[in-house]
Amino acid sequence: MSEFDLLILGGGSGGYACALRAAQLGLSVALVEEDKLGGTCLHRGCIPTKALLHAGEVADSSRHASEFGVNAQFISMDMLAVNAYKDGVINKLHKGLQGLVKSRNITYIEGHGRLVGKNVIDVNGVQYSGKNIVLATGSYPKTLPGLEIDGVQIVTSDHATKLEHVPSSVIVLGGGVIGCEFASVWKSFGADVTIIEALPHLVALEDESTSKQLERAFRKRGIKFELGTRFASAAKGPDGVTVTLENGSTFVADLLLVAVGRGPVSSNIGYEEAGLNMDRGYLLVDDKCRTNIPGIWAVGDLIPTLQLAHVGFAEGILVAEEIAGLNPRPINYDGVPRVTYSEPEVASVGLTTAQAQSRGHDIVEISYDLAGNGKANILKTAGSVKLIAQKNGPVLGIHMVGSRVGELLAEAQLIFNWEAEASDVASLIHAHPTLSEAVGEAHLALAGKPLHAHG
Numbered sequence: 001m002s003e004f005d006l007l008i009l010g011g012g013s014g015g016y017a018c019a020l021r022a023a024q025l026g027l028s029v030a031l032v033e034e035d036k037l038g039g040t041c042l043h044r045g046c047i048p049t050k051a052l053l054h055a056g057e058v059a060d061s062s063r064h065a066s067e068f069g070v071n072a073q074f075i076s077m078d079m080l081a082v083n084a085y086k087d088g089v090i091n092k093l094h095k096g097l098q099g100l101v102k103s104r105n106i107t108y109i110e111g112h113g114r115l116v117g118k119n120v121i122d123v124n125g126v127q128y129s130g131k132n133i134v135l136a137t138g139s140y141p142k143t144l145p146g147l148e149i150d151g152v153q154i155v156t157s158d159h160a161t162k163l164e165h166v167p168s169s170v171i172v173l174g175g176g177v178i179g180c181e182f183a184s185v186w187k188s189f190g191a192d193v194t195i196i197e198a199l200p201h202l203v204a205l206e207d208e209s210t211s212k213q214l215e216r217a218f219r220k221r222g223i224k225f226e227l228g229t230r231f232a233s234a235a236k237g238p239d240g241v242t243v244t245l246e247n248g249s250t251f252v253a254d255l256l257l258v259a260v261g262r263g264p265v266s267s268n269i270g271y272e273e274a275g276l277n278m279d280r281g282y283l284l285v286d287d288k289c290r291t292n293i294p295g296i297w298a299v300g301d302l303i304p305t306l307q308l309a310h311v312g313f314a315e316g317i318l319v320a321e322e323i324a325g326l327n328p329r330p331i332n333y334d335g336v337p338r339v340t341y342s343e344p345e346v347a348s349v350g351l352t353t354a355q356a357q358s359r360g361h362d363i364v365e366i367s368y369d370l371a372g373n374g375k376a377n378i379l380k381t382a383g384s385v386k387l388i389a390q391k392n393g394p395v396l397g398i399h400m401v402g403s404r405v406g407e408l409l410a411e412a413q414l415i416f417n418w419e420a421e422a423s424d425v426a427s428l429i430h431a432h433p434t435l436s437e438a439v440g441e442a443h444l445a446l447a448g449k450p451l452h453a454h455g
């Protein structure tokens with residue numbers, strides 16, 4: 001039986017990042033993957049959705065071209081061409097990743113793996129052993145009881161990223177990140193979109209002020225939503241899918257996207273039998289991603305941390321470095337940047353107001369309106385940069401809404417993670433005219449010297 005320093009089950013963001021870093025550190029590594037290297041993010045998640053969103057942005061630009069003095073017209077979407085563009089991006093990145101794994105001498109094992117012992121994974125009848133096993137089997141799209149996914153009229157994000165037509169109307173069940181991104185895509189593509197969300201707000205994990213701004217912007221775009229109402233049932237018929245809510249109201253659309261969250265891929269692959277501690281299917285780990293069984297680690301969507309590709313990367317790297325004896329610092333999950341890539345975008349890092357208050361911080365807040373920012377006016381986008389800071393202390397949270405604000409997170413996360421105070425940032429010069437000036441202006445205002453803001 002071949003033995004490796006690290007035997008990794010799952011070649012998505014968490015698994016492959018772990019493999020690449022471990023190999024870089026001189027460890028022998030095998031990576032087991034039953035589908036495609038790159039996992040959800042590359043093939044059915046981050047990359048395809050962002051390509052669709054970009055196609056949507058181009059469609060919207062053509063619709064609004066005359067506002068900028070450009071004679072152009074939106075005619076229609078050509079979904080075959082959209083998919084060809086999207087798949088081109090995926091294929092290029094996939095090839096690059098395959099080359100990278102090969103170049104680092106990682107043993108790539110194709111097939112369905114199953115944990116059959118503390119150090120052993122069986123892949124289609126062949127057993128491999130690892131001094132360390134890293135479990136990175138990711139997540140799958142969940143559904144609700146009584147809601148059967150048929151892949152045609154009732155779909156998950158897996159199907160939605162591959163759709164070959166623009167539905168005339170869509171119901172999006174779930175107003176979280178994935179639901180809002182698809183709502184944004186389809187609205188841009190010309191569909192009539194309604195989001196149904198049981199919680200009181202869209203992107204409910206964000207600061208409440210952010211959710212409210214996104215709701216305002218979506219309303220302006222004609223994206224409809226029902227908040228605080230729970231799904232009761234769905235029925236397929238000749239007119240499409242009829243969704244009934246617990247309050248009795250009904251909605252009919254061509255397509256129903258079920259975007260009610262993702263669950264860990266952890267059953268029937270030997271995890272329970274091995275005696276791994278689990279909660280609702282998630283593997284439980286300590287702050288270095290160690291499970292309760294020495295030598296078995298778990299990363300990515302399989303563990304109950306933020307389900308983001310860059311979190312998977314960070315956890316994979318952490319595990320590789322820990323195994324190699326580098327004693328890396330545990331991840332501060334508050335410092336993870338988060339983006340919803342809808343139009344407008346939502347971007348945040350650090351604590352929301354509610355979180356800061358519940359943790360007992362004495363806080364001050366400021367919201368800088370993008371109306372005062374030159375570039376935002378050029379782009380004709382609305383939104384804001386909100387800061388939450390400890391009184392006479394560091395910035396605790398940065399929350400942004402507006403076109404392209406995801407690109408501002410690089411600076412925002414440095415501010416949060418380096419525990420900068422408003423005055424530290426206020427002394428930094430931001431290039432004019434950029435959206436990033438709004439980050440600078442917000443800190444100027446919080447430091448008591450607002451420039452293009454009242455206060």
Ligand SMILES: Cc1cc2nc3c(=O)[nH]c(=O)nc-3n(C[C@H](O)[C@H](O)[C@H](O)COP(=O)(O)OP(=O)(O)OC[C@H]3O[C@@H](n4cnc5c(N)ncnc54)[C@H](O)[C@@H]3O)c2cc1C
Nearest residue numbers: 010012013014034039040041045113138300301307308309
């Ligand atoms: C629609 C959508 C949009 C998203 N957009 C973003 C975004 O913009 N930014 C962001 O940061 N995150 C985004 N995410 C989340 C991101 O895709 C995940 O957080 C990330 O892919 C998790 O990585 P992972 O390695 O834990 O799991 P996965 O990427 O799911 O990889 C797990 C891998 O394990 C393999 N596997 C599972 N079981 C076995 C087995 N028994 N044997 C062999 N192989 C197995 C699977 O085939 C899979 O390739 C998005 C997700 C979705 C669904």
